Amino acid sequence: MSSIAKIQDFAQECADNIAKIAGLDVSIIDENNIRISGTGFHRQLIGKRVPSGSFFETILKTGKPGMIFDRRENGDKCSNCIFNEQCTELATIGFPIYKNGRSIGVIGFIGFTPTQRKMIVEHSSSLSNFLQNISSLLENKLMLQEINEPEDCLVHEAENYKKPYTFDSIIGTNEKLLAIIKKAKKIADSPSTVLIRGENGTGKEMLAQAIHYNGKRAKQPFISVNCGAIPEQLIESELFGYEGGAFTGANRNGKPGKFELAGSGTIFLDEIGDLPLSVQPKLLRVLQEKCFEKVGGNQLLPVHARVMAATNKNLEKMVKEGRFREDLYYRINVLPFTMIPLRERLNDIPMLLSHFINKYSILLNRQVPEINVWLEQWLMNYDWPGNIRQLENVVEYMINMNESGLLDFDDLPDDMQLEAEKYCNRERGTTSLTELLSQYERNILVKFVPKNAASIEKAEAAKKLNISLATLYRKLEKYELQ
Numbered sequence: 001m002s003s004i005a006k007i008q009d010f011a012q013e014c015a016d017n018i019a020k021i022a023g024l025d026v027s028i029i030d031e032n033n034i035r036i037s038g039t040g041f042h043r044q045l046i047g048k049r050v051p052s053g054s055f056f057e058t059i060l061k062t063g064k065p066g067m068i069f070d071r072r073e074n075g076d077k078c079s080n081c082i083f084n085e086q087c088t089e090l091a092t093i094g095f096p097i098y099k100n101g102r103s104i105g106v107i108g109f110i111g112f113t114p115t116q117r118k119m120i121v122e123h124s125s126s127l128s129n130f131l132q133n134i135s136s137l138l139e140n141k142l143m144l145q146e147i148n149e150p151e152d153c154l155v156h157e158a159e160n161y162k163k164p165y166t167f168d169s170i171i172g173t174n175e176k177l178l179a180i181i182k183k184a185k186k187i188a189d190s191p192s193t194v195l196i197r198g199e200n201g202t203g204k205e206m207l208a209q210a211i212h213y214n215g216k217r218a219k220q221p222f223i224s225v226n227c228g229a230i231p232e233q234l235i236e237s238e239l240f241g242y243e244g245g246a247f248t249g250a251n252r253n254g255k256p257g258k259f260e261l262a263g264s265g266t267i268f269l270d271e272i273g274d275l276p277l278s279v280q281p282k283l284l285r286v287l288q289e290k291c292f293e294k295v296g297g298n299q300l301l302p303v304h305a306r307v308m309a310a311t312n313k314n315l316e317k318m319v320k321e322g323r324f325r326e327d328l329y330y331r332i333n334v335l336p337f338t339m340i341p342l343r344e345r346l347n348d349i350p351m352l353l354s355h356f357i358n359k360y361s362i363l364l365n366r367q368v369p370e371i372n373v374w375l376e377q378w379l380m381n382y383d384w385p386g387n388i389r390q391l392e393n394v395v396e397y398m399i400n401m402n403e404s405g406l407l408d409f410d411d412l413p414d415d416m417q418l419e420a421e422k423y424c425n426r427e428r429g430t431t432s433l434t435e436l437l438s439q440y441e442r443n444i445l446v447k448f449v450p451k452n453a454a455s456i457e458k459a460e461a462a463k464k465l466n467i468s469l470a471t472l473y474r475k476l477e478k479y480e481l482q
Contacts, residue, residue, distance in 0.1 A: 034050075193287060225268065267307055307332070
């Protein structure tokens with residue numbers, strides 16, 4: 001049985017409910033081009049293969065969503081279909097269903113009447129976004145279904161979560177994130193210094209580990225040092241070690257420092273913006289001359305480790321203010337990366353939720369719960385000031401608190417419950433698709449168009465959203481966001 005077909009009953013239930021609310025027919029196919037769910041005319045085609053060369057087959061192969069508003073104008077998208085001439089579909093929107101980044105099915109809206117076609121044309125963007133959410137819901141359901149494995153497999157999975165990070169550990173399909181990963185893979189074997197910037201919780205150390213464990217140093221140590229967590233009077237000896245009797249209270253045999261312990265591996269200097277000015281010249285010497293002296297010593301020791309650093313600080317501003325050495329800044333900023341905040345990759349949240357739900361269900365020895373689709377929708381529109389780290393902590397909290405087997409608003413931490421209360425109190429069961437799509441569309445506009453945005457900013461937003469400027473202004477007026 002193909003993977004998406006494992007949840008055929010759930011998929012059909014989703015299709016029936018969506019069709020009732022939307023007034024559009026729904027169809028879902030699996031990775032073998034078999035229709036596993038359908039409404040209206042397509043219900044009688046469940047279990048049968050979709051026509052060769054069909055639009056859905058193209059979406060499945062490419063993994064990219066698509067739309068047809070008029071078969072006469074967009075006939076090229078159906079030209080290879082063996083039933084092209086007999087087809088009665090007037091408009092279609094299809095979105096791929098993913099699992100671990102691979103397309104394993106397609107879900108779509110189909111319009112057979114002029115009224116249905118008009119609805120698809122006028123609400124194409126919102127309907128596509130809605131299908132994306134349902135696609136993520138089906139992916140989550142499938143992953144939860146497959147997690148019911150023997151206990152020894154769960155132990156194996158728990159051990160996997162403790163392994164070092166690799167590029168496969170970085171979850172998401174955001175284009176900017178994928179570009180960062182692509183660039184990082186190119187320099188995995190390079191000895192050059194890396195500087196990773198970004199807000200707290202965006203995964204800077206995860207990227208550093210991925211670079212290390214994807215390169216030729218993978219079998220060597222990865223030593224992480226938080227420059228902001230070590231007292232100024234101790235950080236030099238922590239980094240470079242000390243000779244016996246170097247200072248009062250020192251071990252008589254001395255102590256190796258982090259650079260020495262890193263050997264031919266990687267030393268990761270986290271929060272390098274907090275490195276005291278008094279230590280910065282010695283680090284500069286390490287980077288320039290590839291050697292150092294222990295505290296209290298007079299012997300030069302070679303440095304073989306690759307240096308990576310990370311910060312959430314504005315180093316350029318610190319240089320101007322004299323709080324960070326300019327020459328050190330240029331020495332560490334050889335291969336720069338900037339991790340993007342979670343609020344700029346909200347569409348990755350369903351994948352992250354699924355990953356963290358599975359992770360903490362296993363680590364806490366709990367039954368893997370499902371998640372209320374309304375809660376998931378709210379989490380996708382939350383601002384996440386603490387980024388992925390905050391999302392992970394929230395999921396861990398909810399898994400600890402949950403008793404029903406369904407993650408809901410009541411499982412959120414107290415501070416987030418206050419923000420979600422208004423949303424939670426809505427009559428979720430009676431909310432229409434139109435209301436849901438309107439709310440989602442408004443939230444998207446708020447994120448893309450800043451308050452009191454200038455004309456040039458609105459033009460740029462319209463370009464990113466792939467709509468005309470006139471359409472953008474009309475929607476801003478509709479939602480009173482002018």
